[in-house]
């Protein structure tokens with residue numbers, strides 16, 4: 001049995017920066033589903049921020065915007081493509 005080696009994968013080689021922090025003109029708005037769709041998986045789920053690279057406060061407002069967009073039917077709750 002080999003001891004579990006502590007592989008440190010968290011290097012600063014490619015630091016993902018939050019797109020909303022990087023671009024100040026990018027505004028989280030529930031009325032722009034085209035922008036929100038970037039942060040939604042193809043199944044209609046919100047992409048976790050470790051994948052999207054969105055920072056915590058922006059992920060929060062993103063979630064709110066997506067939820068709001070769903071309520072006003074700009075976006076689907078889940079794309080149920082049951083073919």
Ligand SMILES: [Zn+2]
Nearest residue numbers: 018021055058
């Ligand atoms: Zn941010």
